[in-house]
Amino acid sequence: MSYLHLKVPPTRDTRLRPCNAYGGSLCNLVDGQKTGCLSANGRSFTQATGCQLTLSMGMAASIPNTVVIYHGPVGCGAGSLALSGQSKESQLARGNDDAVGRVWMSTNLSEVDIVSGGEKKLEAAILEAERRFRPHAIFIGNTCVPAIIGDDIDNVATRLQHRVNARIIPLHCEGFKTRFVATAYDIVYHGILRYLLNGERDREPILRDEAAQIAYEQRAKRTVNLLNVGSMGYVDEVELVRLLNAIGLEANVYPCFTSPEKFVKVKDAALSISICATHDDYFVEHLKEHYGVPYVLNTIPIGTDNVRLWLLDVADFFGLREEALKVIAVEEAELNKALAPLKKAFEGKTAFVSTGEIRAGAQACMLENDLGMKVVGIRAHHYDEFGEIVFESFKGREDVAINVAANQPFEQVNLIDRLKPDVFLGHGNSNVWAAKQGVPTLPIYGPNNSYLGYKGVFEVATRLERILANPNWYNTLGETVELPYKKSWYEQDPYAYIRQDGEAA
Ligand code: SF4
Numbered sequence: 001m002s003y004l005h006l007k008v009p010p011t012r013d014t015r016l017r018p019c020n021a022y023g024g025s026l027c028n029l030v031d032g033q034k035t036g037c038l039s040a041n042g043r044s045f046t047q048a049t050g051c052q053l054t055l056s057m058g059m060a061a062s063i064p065n066t067v068v069i070y071h072g073p074v075g076c077g078a079g080s081l082a083l084s085g086q087s088k089e090s091q092l093a094r095g096n097d098d099a100v101g102r103v104w105m106s107t108n109l110s111e112v113d114i115v116s117g118g119e120k121k122l123e124a125a126i127l128e129a130e131r132r133f134r135p136h137a138i139f140i141g142n143t144c145v146p147a148i149i150g151d152d153i154d155n156v157a158t159r160l161q162h163r164v165n166a167r168i169i170p171l172h173c174e175g176f177k178t179r180f181v182a183t184a185y186d187i188v189y190h191g192i193l194r195y196l197l198n199g200e201r202d203r204e205p206i207l208r209d210e211a212a213q214i215a216y217e218q219r220a221k222r223t224v225n226l227l228n229v230g231s232m233g234y235v236d237e238v239e240l241v242r243l244l245n246a247i248g249l250e251a252n253v254y255p256c257f258t259s260p261e262k263f264v265k266v267k268d269a270a271l272s273i274s275i276c277a278t279h280d281d282y283f284v285e286h287l288k289e290h291y292g293v294p295y296v297l298n299t300i301p302i303g304t305d306n307v308r309l310w311l312l313d314v315a316d317f318f319g320l321r322e323e324a325l326k327v328i329a330v331e332e333a334e335l336n337k338a339l340a341p342l343k344k345a346f347e348g349k350t351a352f353v354s355t356g357e358i359r360a361g362a363q364a365c366m367l368e369n370d371l372g373m374k375v376v377g378i379r380a381h382h383y384d385e386f387g388e389i390v391f392e393s394f395k396g397r398e399d400v401a402i403n404v405a406a407n408q409p410f411e412q413v414n415l416i417d418r419l420k421p422d423v424f425l426g427h428g429n430s431n432v433w434a435a436k437q438g439v440p441t442l443p444i445y446g447p448n449n450s451y452l453g454y455k456g457v458f459e460v461a462t463r464l465e466r467i468l469a470n471p472n473w474y475n476t477l478g479e480t481v482e483l484p485y486k487k488s489w490y491e492q493d494p495y496a497y498i499r500q501d502g503e504a505a
Contacts (some may be wrong), residue, residue, distance in 0.1 A: 011177055012384075018382045019033060026394050030388055043497045053141055054181075054184075056187050058230055060139040064096055067166070070141050071142050071146050088102070103133055106125075117149060117151060127160070130163075137260045142172050143175070147174040154170050157170045169191040169192075169194075173187045182279075185283075190282070197263060197264060221270050224272070225271070226251040228256050233449060236451060242453070243331075243453055243454075247311070247320050271318075277386035299362060302362040302363050302451060303367075303369060311324050339458065342465050349423065351424070353426070357382060357383050358387070359444060378402055379412065403495070413433055415494045438479065442464055442467055
């Protein structure tokens with residue numbers, strides 16, 4: 001699928017044809033995705049969704065020794081204010097004592113610039129970033145306005161490259177271009193592949209025989225790329241590296257919180273190991289196609305079932321299944337012993353999970369299979385071909401409400417009102433709505449907490465036990481806060497505004 005010859009990679013809308021509007025059973029979702037008919041679904045009413053710029057720049061800014069330039073009106077960078085401290089903390093946790101956090105600038109386009117063009121301001125910003133910070137790379141995040149008026153950020157980058165030491169990386173992450181914010185990951189990986197892998201951006205895809213030979217040689221090295229995500233805590237990286245070490249592998253972690261100069265080594269690994277297909281499929285496929293690095297991409301190691309699947313996928317590639325099975329047996333026995341005293345707290349309890357598709361499926365599976373809870377609803381931001389494997393254990397389960405929605409709190413509050421779960425696991429924004437309905441919440445991820453591997457199962461269990469033991473704060477919130485929706489909305493079908501392919505909006 002090589003797109004590296006393109007300045008702008010395709011959006012997820014055209015590349016994967018995912019779905020972002022669905023309500024119903026899992027079977028219909030899986031079948032509809034396979035036939036492609038769900039990708040045309042939409043809503044006749046929609047609340048705000050995310051902007052891929054925010055996600056792209058968040059990922060880019062996690063990479064140390066870089067500056068990110070928001071090319072657009074100053075408001076487009078507002079999200080960076082809140083995340084600056086978190087970025088520094090995450091880099092410090094990984095041993096970068098010189099961490100300064102997110103370094104970002106804005107070209108602050110005005111109404112006059114929108115008429116006369118913003119390229120001069122972008123040039124000035126690049127030179128200023130170089131002068132002030134001497135970064136290893138400068139990411140330019142293009143926003144809607146310069147894309148609409150036709151600023152050529154690639155041309156600016158090419159013109160200025162010989163005047164600055166930093167590698168200039170244009171990112172075409174304008175919010176209006178896609179309904180699927182996960183396109184943001186492809187955009188950043190596209191920039192890394194084209195501009196950071198040391199001038200090899202014009203390399204042609206390799207031949208199949210050559211790939212086989214490279215894979216054979218690299219397998220002997222037993223060093224792998226472990227691909228992280230920006231929201232992942234260092235504790236989770238440590239846990240996954242521990243498991244890989246236990247079966248005899250060495251791991252280098254990319255792309256978040258890793259210095260740009262280290263990226264050249266990514267193409268020398270024996271295997272790329274993803275923890276999330278939504279995040280990594282574009283990158284691993286290109287690494288395979290251009291550098292012969294194979295990959296595993298099946299699942300996220302959350303919950304014992306998916307940790308086992310993830311580790312065995314990796315082990316099988318190296319012929320280490322026996323070693324992996326021994327590690328798994330010891331770890332699962334220890335975990336089960338640790339979970340035993342907690343399990344009583346989860347008996348008869350129900351849960352609702354809301355997050356990206358891969359994490360949603362695996363986390364729901366963990367709640368049922370490891371803790372004995374009952375999942376009553378799963379909400380994924382989108383659904384595509386990578387979802388089926390993590391939703392496997394919910395096939396045929398008509399008792400689980402499946403909703404595909406990015407944000408859309410009006411649908412969520414209706415579902416929560418009907419299903420009345422004992423606990424809600426979701427992102428910060430969706431947790432707020434559930435909490436205001438009186439439902440105890442647990443953040444589905446967080447840089448300071450553990451979620452992945454065996455350690456993650458235990459830590460999520462202990463936090464859930466604590467929340468369920470004392471839901472008083474949430475109960476009080478539910479009794480005192482009034483949501484902005486009319487009673488009549490709660491009586492309607494939560495999916496009343498979802499339009500299937502071909503239906504009039
Ligand atoms: S949607 Fe466009 S204008 Fe709005 S924040 Fe994103 S890039 Fe900026």
